[in-house]
Amino acid sequence: MKFLTTLSFVTAAFAASRTTAPSGCITVKKSPGSGQFGTVQAAVDSLSTTASGxxxxFIDQGTYNEQVLxxxxxAQLSIYGYTTDTSGYSGNKVTITAKKSQADGLQAFYPYSILHTGPYGIWNMECNPYGT
Structure with a gap:
């Protein structure tokens, strides 16, 4: 019984939320305020491609209808989505849905919600290549 109790505490300790931007992140919001961006693409475009840091x-909760390049x-780029539980996908509150999608009969790389090159990581968001 002690093992199960300890295991539940350990599981709870690892299940965290990410509802605010990590330190140093720029923010994307559906209704942006000062220093924030209204689209993921605008945030990506604001970053240097030559800086090495x-x-x-950080993307606030909502559905973003855009294809991101x-x-x-x-630099290594990390993109974080708003989530109430970082240990799984059920708490994810961000969806990126491509305007050009498989629903339009497009092939090759066009259906992807996020098209990337270089070192990057994406956490806690859904990318829907099928479109709306």
């Missing part, structure tokens, strides 16, 4: 974007860059 780490870069990060992340050009090659020197």
């Amino acid at each position: 780490k870069q990060c974007i 992340v050009p090659s860059r020197s």
Whole structure:
């Protein structure tokens, strides 16, 4: 019984939320305020492709209807989505849906919600290549 109790505490300790931007991240919101962006693409475009430091974007909850192109860059880019539980996908509150999608009969790379090159990571968001 002690093992199960300990295991539940350990599980709870690892299940965290990410509802605010990590330190140093720029923010994307459906209704942007000062220093924020209204689209993921605008946030990506604001970042240097030649800087070598780490870069990060935090996307607030909502559905973003856009196709995002992340050009090659020197820095590692991390993109985080709003989530109430970082240990799984059920708490994810961000969806990126491509305007040009498989629903339009497009092939090759066009259906992707996020097209990237270079070092990057994406956490806690749904990418819907089928469209709306």
